[in-house]
Amino acid sequence: MSAFFAMGGYAIYVWPAYAVFFIVLIADYINPSLRRRRNLRELRSRMARQAARQQRNPSAP
Template identity: 45%
Template sequence: MNFSLDQYAPYVWSSYAIFVAMLAWDYVIPRLRLRRTRRVVAARLRREAARNTGGTP
């Protein structure tokens, strides 16, 4: 039995590449969502504070 990786190399390397890309995706996307949510909440708080004080911040 020949265990040469020659014919399987493209499959193996592309699988590793997809795995690393998914790890990066799982790391980056939640942080981007959290940053966007924090911006939205901060803007909402500024609008409410301006509305309650009757002036501009």
């Protein structure tokens, strides 16, 4: 097992390469879902404000 992690002495090159691969792709994957959640939250509070305004003043657009 330790031979596997040693990568024939090239561990300091092989494992960072794999780490970069996974870190960059995970960041790429997570980013839009965070953005989506934030956008939906903003939209919801905008809708709530609109609903409240309409309640207060039904004739206004």
